[in-house]
Amino acid sequence: DHDMVNVLLSFTPGTMEETQATYLDEMNFRSLDFSQADFDQLNEEFAKVTWKELRDSGTFEEFPAKFNQAMLEICLESVPRKKPPTGKPKVYNSLRRRKAKLKSRLAAAKCSGNSARIKE
Numbered sequence: 001d002h003d004m005v006n007v008l009l010s011f012t013p014g015t016m017e018e019t020q021a022t023y024l025d026e027m028n029f030r031s032l033d034f035s036q037a038d039f040d041q042l043n044e045e046f047a048k049v050t051w052k053e054l055r056d057s058g059t060f061e062e063f064p065a066k067f068n069q070a071m072l073e074i075c076l077e078s079v080p081r082k083k084p085p086t087g088k089p090k091v092y093n094s095l096r097r098r099k100a101k102l103k104s105r106l107a108a109a110k111c112s113g114n115s116a117r118i119k120e
Contacts, residue, residue, distance in 0.1 A: 029072065032079040045074045 049070060055063055 027072070027076065029075060031081055032075055033082045034079060037075075037079040042074065042078050045078055049074070 054066055054070060058066060
């Protein structure tokens with residue numbers, strides 16, 4: 001009287017491996033932490049590049065790749081890399097939510113005058 005459901009899992013339950021962000025190992029803009037970057041230094045580095053020579057050094061179709069590579073090289077030297085996530089914010093956020101919930105329940109118990117619900 002029930003429909004049969006088949007489930008195919010792409011992992012083995014019970015053997016969970018700790019995942020790590022793969023983008024942190026790559027040499028690209030995504031692995032850089034621009035929120036910690038010194039933009040004055042970046043602007044100085046960009047000013048040192050002769051962009052016209054770079055543009056004229058190849059064909060029109062090659063320029064975007066050369067431009068990206070030049071920008072990436074400068075950024076890799078000047079911008080700090082991102083740190084892998086620790087996973088702790090999830091724990092801290094769940095504790096903060098639990099604390100707020102308990103505070104609101106305590107405040108509600110105090111307002112209603114229900115002394116049986118208040119343990120001191």
